Amino acid sequence: MSRFEFKQVDVFSRVPLKGNPLAVVLGADELSAERMAAFAAWTNLSETTFVLAPRDPEADYRVRIFTTLEELPFAGHPTLGSCHAWLEAGGIPRGEEIIQECGVGLVRIRRRGGELAFLAPPLLKSGPVDASLVERVRLGLGLEEGVILRAQWVDNGAGWLAVMLADRAQVLALQPDHSQMMGLAVGVIAPWDAERDGDAAQFEVRAFISGDGMPEDPATGSLNAGVAQWLLSEGLAPASYVVSQGLTMGRAGRIQVEKVGDEIWIGGSTVTCIEGTLNL
Template identity: 65%
Template sequence: MPSFDFKQVDVFSSVPLKGNPLAVVIAADGVSDDRMAAFANWTNLSETIFLLRPAAPQADYRVRIFTPRGELPFAGHPTLGACAVWLASGGQPRGDTIIQECAAGLITLRRDGSGVAFAAPPLVRSGAVETELLPRIAAGLGLGLGDILDAQWVDNGPGWLAVLLASRRQVLALRPDPAALGDLKVGVIAPWDPTVDGTEAQFEVRAFVPGLGIPEDPVTGSLNAGVAQWLIGSGRALDAYVASQGTALGRAGRVHVRKSGPDIWIGGEVVTCIEGKVTL
């Protein structure tokens, strides 16, 4: 059986074991769809990706993204991890930016200090969450309806909706019911209070995706990309802020958000934890 270069990296953290892990199989063009899915199921990480030669002429590389239960058209922390690994493996972008091809289309990335950042893709679904869905969301999160200040669809491919709460304390206290949430992909966000929480970040985020076999995702680029468009667009956030995620899981993820012209960039650092060969 063929062997492939392999890395497991931690995304949205400069400190190993404090971000969101990602399995990366490099130059994986010879791996079948079934083997990709089986390997992702075996790693049991929130996502496993396969770096491939691009099909689109303007792309620098292509990526396929798998959860333990299926393939995703786009996801944020795999996008940053893929870019960092591609660059570290000798990838040379054709221009000033890096173009990733995935099932959702072409994603633009750039180096961002010691990390990388991607331009938030357009939302495929936006607007207020339907009123009749709110009781199910509240029950699934263990909240009263009055605790939800606002709820919006922020779907850029995976299916996200986001719920706004009043305080970081409320977000960290959540103990959701996976059965009640079912196949919903729910992000929860609240502002930090500088006098209580400090100034290292401005928002706290949690992401619940029990339908994908992931009760809680540690740090989530796609969710933060959708939430950033909502928060900045509604005036709830400044054009640049930091989101904290993973606190409830013992992680210390930091997502750097910056609006530049028409684009909102979602960035973070990536550190390698494991590298070697994998036989598939």
């Protein structure tokens, strides 16, 4: 049994317990993949990460990301949460930006005003979703015919497909039947109405991972990165906007999206809730 520095952080929130929790094991180079997977299943969080020495000479650190079921090549809130934990533990980046190495390659992370943001990675799968799969999603979400306005693959490593509804209230009212969406990662998005909903955010999002230990994710960086690439490419969102996520779970996640030139950055706040030593 070995001892490791451990942190549990809350991502996409300035307030503890209102974002998306992440377990981070630092200096985890001696752990096997099997041991990592077992610990991730034990935490029962949407993701657990393990921070390692980089293999790529351009990277500041390497991270492996596990859900309760599998390892992911990339995920958003684990990227920001792991970077936050690494910096808090004394990590010093080589340059102005932090460079994270993970399954999809190198991910750029920047610091601005006390928040972190990652550069949205290229989509591994994009374009329209087959009509039969959209119908499966519609039934799984319990929606009437015609309620799904658009559907698009927005997969940057986590397998996401996204559907758009007309109204925020429709998103918040969803009570999905996960048995009909097993094996799918489905994001649902709708715009806020400024007069009715206010201006604290411009879109409402929910993220469903049917079959996972956490079937709904409270604040999702990878999904929102993929959705941003979709919306911005089709002129469906402004160059800078805020996403609200997690309300039905008692959370208040806020994801910042900003397009700078050809780059799309996904950011937000992270706060440390637990830190100590892990015996594993």
